[in-house]
Amino acid sequence: MNYKKLGERIRNERLSLEITQEVLAEKAGISVSFLGQVERGERKPSLETVVNIANSLGVTVDFLLADSYRVVPKNLLDELTYLIRETSEKDIKTVIEVTKTILRGKKN
Numbered sequence: 001m002n003y004k005k006l007g008e009r010i011r012n013e014r015l016s017l018e019i020t021q022e023v024l025a026e027k028a029g030i031s032v033s034f035l036g037q038v039e040r041g042e043r044k045p046s047l048e049t050v051v052n053i054a055n056s057l058g059v060t061v062d063f064l065l066a067d068s069y070r071v072v073p074k075n076l077l078d079e080l081t082y083l084i085r086e087t088s089e090k091d092i093k094t095v096i097e098v099t100k101t102i103l104r105g106k107k108n
Contacts, residue, residue, distance in 0.1 A: 004041030027056035
């Protein structure tokens, strides 16, 4: 998850509502300094804190997280599901191990 993008989304929404960090922090039940750190992407808020912030801003959690994580297009997931639907558990485990090996190679 990209916590910097999450923080930017929180800050942008807060500013669009024209509320201060103090007001949002109080509504969300967190300290002003912690909120500032979250908005700068310096701290990782718990799920409960993200929910409290979202509720305080009047938005959904998925709205705040929209740019924070990479979403795999549904059509690709559907294709993968279709391909492995009638595959044995052993073969699926092999596919997973091969995929891990390929991805490790790309990181190096």
